[in-house]
Amino acid sequence: MRAEPSVLHLDMDAFYASVEQASKPSLRGRPVVVGGTGLRGVVATASYEARRFGVRSAMPVAQARRLCPNAAYLHPRFSLYRQVSATVMGLLQELSPLVEPLSLDEAFVDLAAGPHAAAGRAPGALVCRRVGRDIRAAIHEATGLGASVGLAGSKMLAKIASERAKPDGLLLLEPGTERAFLAPLPVRVLPGVGPATEAALRRAGIATAGDAVVAGHAELVRLLGQAHGTALHDLSRGLDDRPVVPERDAKSVSVEDTFAEDLTDRSRVRWEVDRLAGRCVGRLRAAGRSGRTVVLKVRSHDFTTVTRSETLRGPTDDPVVVKEAAARLLAGVDTTAGVRLLGVGVSGLADFTQEDLFAQSGWGAGTAATDVAGGGPDGEPADAPDRRPPEPGPSRSWLPGIDVTHAEFGPGWVQGSGVGRVTVRFETPSSTPGRVRTFAADDPHLAPADPPPLPGTRPGSPASAAGE
Structure with missing residues (x-):
């Protein structure tokens, strides 16, 4: 543990919900819940107004609606969250070259490696407190959002301090007070x-x-x-010597979907796994990576979750190889009771691929390869295009919270939709609360749009190093 509180941990307060409130003037000061908006949705973030009603992250949206029926329930807009995150991370990088993002809204900063260190010595408590106060003010000025800061002599203590400072506060642990601070806290706070x-x-x-x-x-x-x-x-005892590491290498890439209704048709389940495997490889290639282990996740109607994995002979980014491995894994999972969630992931990441297609794709592997090529235990061909169900959903899905534009009324966002109608509130981050209008869901003058940037953020900014 350092002799000075030069490790800073910053955590944006209720990040997704706060971005939505900053972006939508009519929601400021109101309870907002961001996450899946269907019957099977899960809360990603709840604003502090919603938390007063008992709404929490990871709670089923159906339960949240019972606790707080008057909240705005919004679909997440990750492109906007990444823009805001890039602005915040850029401000943190002005404090030190050693910034370790943990997620879009959370990071460690080593102030001892930055310009506030004098003559090679880490900044003292007074300087660290001023830096923490200034960075919170800079973030608020740039984004309009609140952030909590913890400052301590180790990463663990700085993170615990920022949690105790919430919301929108700052807590610095003076050297020598760390054990007294930790002693009464529940043991669960320790990593x-x-x-x-x-x-x-x-x-x-x-x-x-x-x-x-x-x-x-x-x-x-x-x-x-x-x-x-x-x-x-x-x-x-507060002892934690982990350094702040600016590049955090991802350990896996994965995608998953929760379905509005349980999937019981085996061919539909297999088609969804194939689709998810394709999306997963798309993310893998976008990151310039390959992977050696394919992972399948299946959650049943009763929330029982089964995970299966297969390790290939070498890393790959070939969609055919990943899809076939996922299909082999699915063949060993009973889905007759109904599937609530499916996920496909790739781990054991590398920066190269091993072109050993015969070894990886299953040729010569006996019955496992035969099952994939000729169908699973139920005899349904896994790759027969004429038997695959069409991908569900309309071409335009008016999810609550997404951005739209109207040829006459300009930019706005979807407040709700159903029975062939869509309700839009026309406002922007810098406007006053806007008016609400309702249109036919197929109105040709209404179209999806990109999120308008918050004042002070940089539109089109890249995602932070932590990813989604």
Whole structure:
């Protein structure tokens, strides 16, 4: 742990929902929920106005609607979130060359490597506090959004401090106060402590970080094993020497879809897996990567989740290879009870491909390859185009929250749609709350549009290094 609080952790407050409120004047000060908007949707982010009603991230949208029926439920707009993120990350990079993005809305900054370090020495507490205050003001001026900042002598403590500073606050841990700060906090705040570890510690009477310190190294090792127990003993005392790493290499690329109704038709399930595999490879190639392990995720109607993986002989970005591997994995999964969610991913990433198509595609692999080429256990050909169902959904889907433009009324966003009608509120980030008008869903004068940038952000900015 450093002798000065020169590790800064910044976390944007309710990021997706706050961007939507900044972009839509009529929603400012109102509860906003961003996520899947269908019956099977899950909350990605809830504004603080919605959180007062009990709405939380990862909650089913159906439950959120019962808790807060008057909230605005919006489909996410990742292109706009990436633009805002690029602006924020650009401001952080002015503080130091060592910026480690964790996601679009969260990053560590090593102030000891930046211009605020004097004569090779890390900045002291007063300078760090001023930097934290100034960066929050700069972000608010550039985006209109609030951010919380934690400053401490380690990454773990800085992250915990920013969480305690929410919303829109700053907390600096003065050197020498770290153990007193940690002691009363639940042991769950420490990295690596999940529900199972927390339960094991509680059974031993260890509920807080201070309890873990009192229990001692030997007891923690007895309860959790050598590696986990030793790590927890260090973390409970505030010891964390992980450096701020500016380039965080992705470990996997994946896509998944949740369906409005359970899929029970085997050919439809297989077609969806094939489609998801194609999307996954598209993302893989866009990142200039290849991968060696193909992963299939299947969630049933009762939320039971099955994950299967197959490791190839070498990394690939060939869509045929990935699709065939996903099909082989699906052949071993029972989907007769109904499928709620499907996902396809590729891990074991590399910067090269191994063109060993015969080894990877399954030729010569016996019955597994025969099953893929001639169909699965039910005999349905996996690659027969005349038997694949058409991709569901209309050509224009008016999802709530998406941007549109009208030939007469200009830019706006979809407030709701159904029974052949679509309701649009016409406003922009810099306007006053706009009027609402309703049109036929097939109105030729209404068209989807790109999100208008927030004042101060840079339209068309690239995504942050952390991805989506």
